[in-house]
Amino acid sequence: MDVSSLDPDRFRISPGDAPGLADRPTRADDLLGPDDEDAKATAEALNEELSERIGDLQERLWATKAAKVLVVLQGMDTSGKDSTTRRVFGAGSPLGIAVKGFGRPTEEELAHGYLWRVHRHTPADGEIVIFNRSHYEDVLVVRVDDLVPEGRWRRRYGHIVDFERMLADEGTIILKFMLHISHDEQRERLQERIDNPKKHWKFEHHDLRVRESWGEYMAAYEDAITRTSTEHAPWYVVPSDQKWFRDLVVGRVVVDALERLEMPWPDPEPGIEGLVVE
Amino acid sequence: MDVSSLDPDRFRISPGDAPGLADRPTRADDLLGPDDEDAKATAEALNEELSERIGDLQERLWATKAAKVLVVLQGMDTSGKDSTTRRVFGAGSPLGIAVKGFGRPTEEELAHGYLWRVHRHTPADGEIVIFNRSHYEDVLVVRVDDLVPEGRWRRRYGHIVDFERMLADEGTIILKFMLHISHDEQRERLQERIDNPKKHWKFEHHDLRVRESWGEYMAAYEDAITRTSTEHAPWYVVPSDQKWFRDLVVGRVVVDALERLEMPWPDPEPGIEGLVVE
Numbered sequence: 001m002d003v004s005s006l007d008p009d010r011f012r013i014s015p016g017d018a019p020g021l022a023d024r025p026t027r028a029d030d031l032l033g034p035d036d037e038d039a040k041a042t043a044e045a046l047n048e049e050l051s052e053r054i055g056d057l058q059e060r061l062w063a064t065k066a067a068k069v070l071v072v073l074q075g076m077d078t079s080g081k082d083s084t085t086r087r088v089f090g091a092g093s094p095l096g097i098a099v100k101g102f103g104r105p106t107e108e109e110l111a112h113g114y115l116w117r118v119h120r121h122t123p124a125d126g127e128i129v130i131f132n133r134s135h136y137e138d139v140l141v142v143r144v145d146d147l148v149p150e151g152r153w154r155r156r157y158g159h160i161v162d163f164e165r166m167l168a169d170e171g172t173i174i175l176k177f178m179l180h181i182s183h184d185e186q187r188e189r190l191q192e193r194i195d196n197p198k199k200h201w202k203f204e205h206h207d208l209r210v211r212e213s214w215g216e217y218m219a220a221y222e223d224a225i226t227r228t229s230t231e232h233a234p235w236y237v238v239p240s241d242q243k244w245f246r247d248l249v250v251g252r253v254v255v256d257a258l259e260r261l262e263m264p265w266p267d268p269e270p271g272i273e274g275l276v277v278e
Numbered sequence: 279m280d281v282s283s284l285d286p287d288r289f290r291i292s293p294g295d296a297p298g299l300a301d302r303p304t305r306a307d308d309l310l311g312p313d314d315e316d317a318k319a320t321a322e323a324l325n326e327e328l329s330e331r332i333g334d335l336q337e338r339l340w341a342t343k344a345a346k347v348l349v350v351l352q353g354m355d356t357s358g359k360d361s362t363t364r365r366v367f368g369a370g371s372p373l374g375i376a377v378k379g380f381g382r383p384t385e386e387e388l389a390h391g392y393l394w395r396v397h398r399h400t401p402a403d404g405e406i407v408i409f410n411r412s413h414y415e416d417v418l419v420v421r422v423d424d425l426v427p428e429g430r431w432r433r434r435y436g437h438i439v440d441f442e443r444m445l446a447d448e449g450t451i452i453l454k455f456m457l458h459i460s461h462d463e464q465r466e467r468l469q470e471r472i473d474n475p476k477k478h479w480k481f482e483h484h485d486l487r488v489r490e491s492w493g494e495y496m497a498a499y500e501d502a503i504t505r506t507s508t509e510h511a512p513w514y515v516v517p518s519d520q521k522w523f524r525d526l527v528v529g530r531v532v533v534d535a536l537e538r539l540e541m542p543w544p545d546p547e548p549g550i551e552g553l554v555v556e
Contacts, residue, residue, distance in 0.1 A: 068390070111402035112346070113448030119397040124389035155447045162440030169433050170391030 003032055003039045003245075004046060008252040011236045013229040019178075019237045021218050021225075026182040028245035043244040047087070050251035055091030057258040058128060062096035064263045065126035068172040071254070072131045074140070075179030076217060077207045078189035079240050081132050084179065087243070088251050089130060098123075101132040114138040114156070115163055122167060135160060136176075139224045144216045157227035168232035173257055176233060177250055178221060179240040183214055281310055281317045281523075282324060286530040289514045291507040297456075297515045299496050299503075304460040306523035321522040325365070328529035333369030335536040336406060340374035342541045343404035346450040349532070350409045352418070353457030354495060355485045356467035357518050359410045362457065365521070366529050367408060376401075379410040392416040392434070393441055400445060413438060414454075417502045422494045435505035446510035451535055454511060455528055456503060457518040461492055 013019050025031055032039050061067065071089075073081040085099055100121040109117040115135055123129040139156050142148055164174055181189075190211070193203040210217070229235035236253055240246040291297050303309055310317050339345065349367075351359040363377055378399040387395040393413055401407040417434050420426055442452055459467075468489070471481040488495070507513035514531055518524040 065389070108402065111343070111404070112400065113445055113450065115444060115448075116397060116400060119394060122390065122394060124386065126389070152447070159440070159444035159447065162437070163444065166393060166437035166441065167391055169430070169437065170393075172391065 003028070003042050003248070006248060006252060008236070008249055008256060011238055011249055011253075013225055013235045013237060015230050015234075016226070017229070018222060018226045019229075019235070021180065021222050021237070024180060024237055025239045026180050026185065026241045027239055028242055031239070040242070040244050043248045047244065047247045047251055050248070050255055051088065051091045053255050054089060054251065054258070055093075057255065057263070058089075058092040058096055060263040060265065061128065061258065061261070062093065062126045063266055066261045066263045068123040068125055068167075068170075069128040069258070070123055070131065070167065070172050070174045071128065072134045072136065072174070072176040073179065074133060074136050074177070074221075075240065076181060076186060076214070077210060078186050078193075079179035079181045080243060080246060081179060083243060084177075084246060084250055085130055085132065087247050088254065089128070092128065096126055097128045097130070099130045099132060102134055102137060114142075115159065119163075123172065125171065135163075136224055136228075140217065140220045143220045144213050157224070160228050161230055161233075164228070164230065164233035173261075174233035175253055175257055176229075176235045177253075178225060178235060178237045179246060180237050181240045185241040186211065186214075281306070281320050281526070284526060284530060286514070286527055286534060289516055289527055289531075291503055291513045291515060293508050293512075294504070295507070296504045297500060297507075297513070299458065299500050299515070302458060302515055303517050304458050304463065304519045305517055306520055309517070318520070318522050321526045325522065325525045325529060328526070328533055329366065329369045331533050332367060332529065332536070333371075335533065335541070336367075336370040336374055338541040338543065339406065339536065339539070340371065340404045342544055344539045344541045346401040346403055346445075346448075347406040347536070348401055348409065348445065348450050348452045349406065350412045350414065350452070350454040351457065352412060352414050352455070352499075353518065354459060354464060354492070355488060356464050356471075357457035357459045358521060358524060359457060361521060362455075362524065362528055363408055363410065365525050366532065367406070370406065374404055375406045375408070377408045377410060380412055380415060392420075393437065397441075401450065403449065413441075414502055414506075418495065418498045421498045422491050435502070438506050439508055439511075442506070442508065442511035451539075452511035453531055453535055454507075454513045455531075456499060456513060456515045457524060458515050459518045463519040464489065464492075 028039060028043075061069065073084060075081055089097055089099075098121075102118065105114075105117065118131070118135045121129060121131070139153050139160070143150075143153050168174060190203070190207060193199040225235045225237065236249065238246050238249045306317060306321075339347065351362060353359055367375055367377075376399075380396065383392075383395065396409070396413045399407060399409070417431050417438070421428075421431050446452060468481070468485060471477040503513045503515065514527065516524050516527045
């Protein structure tokens, strides 16, 4: 595979397929051959083009209201959810792009069903909303930490498929990305947060406890992706040990989806031609 | 049938059954025999008891957080949605009961999927929320007035069943009431709004246009109820030409559902016994 002709669909999980996370590459090298500087430089140039393209497409989306767009970013700590948002969507206008992070639920949120807090932040016509973590935490951390009984979280796979189908039927394009990093890469990134004073603020002791449950999280992701990757809301498992490759895959998926909308600029108001402002 | 031994389940629509609205009684007389004063007086005494009982059960629900309760009221203009709320739920505490009316959607609401605006108002643990109109308008007025293409509103029956199942799985008791009045009864009530200056504020010319589509609305209700009455979120079609009978049916359904929760008062904090406040 050549980085400039990358087919982003090869990272999409077909409905019913298991992603096989344990054997799935987290690095471009496994796909491209040796990790040469050329691939990285080529990808970085492509990423700049993609970023501009997304800026333009987002403006057209906002102008035409051609669809609602929901981007879900999931991944282990340090997998790059924040950085993907900045780097891939950074050229978009804040008017039509919103990022919503879902942390530990509040008491009020817990008192409602788990889809309550996410539904209210889903996009309107013309908007792109990026979920940094999402309703998937309710079948991930909730499962690993045993926060509700198994029968209850298992039923959620079905709810989520139904919920996302309803959003899609009502005009939402849903793109879900699992930023897939290796256990080793996470060790390095966490160590960097500990060693580099400028990154201290990102580190929490809690992250180490979560890391101890790595295997259980992978099992939870494996099931969640298998059960909820659908035609109307596909999962993409993105090799994310290298930012340049991760950005390339996410950027390409987003651009392809937006370009499929075919959004010519709306016609101007009638009578605008020759109008002189006095 | 005797009014004091009324079985509210006879008004419930079993999953898959059609309500047969055209032939379904809107008056108690059709069920009780002649509409004698005794039945009315008996029902009114029962309704006072039911109202107090609901006040007590609602307080227990709030204290125990035993469930979330969603009551959906639907019906043609003048069918008594407001009056049912006041008369059946009037004894509850505003702390744990909320009424949410859904009128013509705002531009912001229209820009989202139709379940967006209702989901955010669904109840939390311990709350009773009464929807005065609801997401069902999106398969009723939307169908009759042809506001979205048929393929789109038809898919909504499935969305609604799925949405309500998710709410139920997450701890919501859902009770849906169609307040069934006759075409004649509506004529009298609308005329009263026109003739009685104190009721002028309730009248809108638009109501007469909706009345012209009575048959289409009945067809839309017939399909909606057939497709969405489920074990987890049943529809009750309530004969509503007489308020005393309507209140009796709704009150009994609500009391039965809340009593099934078995909500003993929570234990006091340990060490409260013998405690002297100084």
